[in-house]
Amino acid sequence: MKRIIISGCNGKMGKKISSCIRERNDCTVVAGIDKNPESFDGFPVFAAPAECPVQADVLIDFSHPSALASLLAYCVDKKLPAVIATTGLSNEQIEQIKECSKQVPLFFSFNMSLGVNLLAQLAKKAAAVLGDQFDIEIIEKHHNQKIDAPSGTALMLADAVSSVLKEEPQYVYDRHAVRKKRSKNEIGIHAVRGGTIVGEHEILFAGHDEMLTLSHTAMSKEIFATGSINAAIFLCGKSAGLYDMGDIV
Ligand SMILES: NC(=O)C1=CN([C@@H]2O[C@H](COP(=O)(O)OP(=O)(O)OC[C@H]3O[C@@H](n4cnc5c(N)ncnc54)[C@H](O)[C@@H]3O)[C@@H](O)[C@H]2O)C=CC1
Numbered sequence: 227m228k229r230i231i232i233s234g235c236n237g238k239m240g241k242k243i244s245s246c247i248r249e250r251n252d253c254t255v256v257a258g259i260d261k262n263p264e265s266f267d268g269f270p271v272f273a274a275p276a277e278c279p280v281q282a283d284v285l286i287d288f289s290h291p292s293a294l295a296s297l298l299a300y301c302v303d304k305k306l307p308a309v310i311a312t313t314g315l316s317n318e319q320i321e322q323i324k325e326c327s328k329q330v331p332l333f334f335s336f337n338m339s340l341g342v343n344l345l346a347q348l349a350k351k352a353a354a355v356l357g358d359q360f361d362i363e364i365i366e367k368h369h370n371q372k373i374d375a376p377s378g379t380a381l382m383l384a385d386a387v388s389s390v391l392k393e394e395p396q397y398v399y400d401r402h403a404v405r406k407k408r409s410k411n412e413i414g415i416h417a418v419r420g421g422t423i424v425g426e427h428e429i430l431f432a433g434h435d436e437m438l439t440l441s442h443t444a445m446s447k448e449i450f451a452t453g454s455i456n457a458a459i460f461l462c463g464k465s466a467g468l469y470d471m472g473d474i475v
């Protein structure tokens with residue numbers, strides 16, 4: 227029975243994870259960390275990692291970029307493996323994750339669903355064939371409570387596509403600011419926010435008189451919760467290193 231600490235336990239994803247864990251018999255939640263430290267679900271909740279004295283096997287983080295530094299310090303100090311799923315991280319924060327993974331096992335992905343990770347592979351294949359001639363645009367849609375834009379997944383998909391293009395593309399987020407035609411060497415990335423949309427990602431390859439669209443629709447937050455719990459169980463007992471969905475699919 228793996229003992230899990232949930233960081234961001236009182237948020238939408240934190241609550242979904244604890245309800246999914248209640249249905250399983252291979253793990254249990256032993257503590258939560260949240261800047262709003264109310265305890266709803268029968269485990270103790272602490273306002274910051276340094277205040278959490280509870281022993282655990284692994285931590286799952288769906289919180290906010292401002293939580294990252296103290297979480298990484300805590301995990302390195304306790305030799306506690308962690309699944310980092312929070313998005314909106316800066317490049318410097320991603321470097322910190324890579325650095326800490328030399329001391330403790332860390333699983334890091336901006337999307338914990340199986341489907342999106344296959345989508346990234348399919349997008350790479352399409353870009354390798356079409357990238358020279360087709361324009362590539364990424365459109366993501368999320369609920370009106372989401373703080374960061376574009377989504378971590380949109381950036382992850384753009385990076386996957388870029389990795390197979392001959393020239394490194396420029397990411398363009400705002401066509402409003404500049405009055406000029408689209409250049410060949412760019413990927414447009416567009417964010418839509420509204421209602422309760424769980425998460426949609428579309429990669430559009432637009433050529434001369436033809437279009438190819440690859441897309442993924444998340445229909446519940448449960449897919450991300452299940453992916454992160456499976457990643458946490460996978461991480462227990464692993465040696466220090468940086469892991470991602472490619473290691474478990
Ligand atoms: N990688 C993936 O598959 C997915 C990632 N996410 C990401 O997970 C994060 C959380 O998403 P939601 O649960 O929808 O957000 P939310 O806003 O509902 O929950 C965030 C929770 O974190 C807490 N929090 C904020 N700052 C904190 C801090 N400095 N220290 C401790 N706790 C803090 C808040 O009080 C809140 O309870 C977002 O970055 C989101 O983009 C969400 C779904 C899937």
Ligand SMILES: O=C(O)C1=N[C@H](C(=O)O)C[C@H](O)C1
Pocket residue numbers: 313314336337368372376377378379380424425426444
């Ligand atoms: O905030 C969300 O809800 C989601 N965030 C992730 C992202 O930014 O890519 C993943 C998922 O699409 C849901």
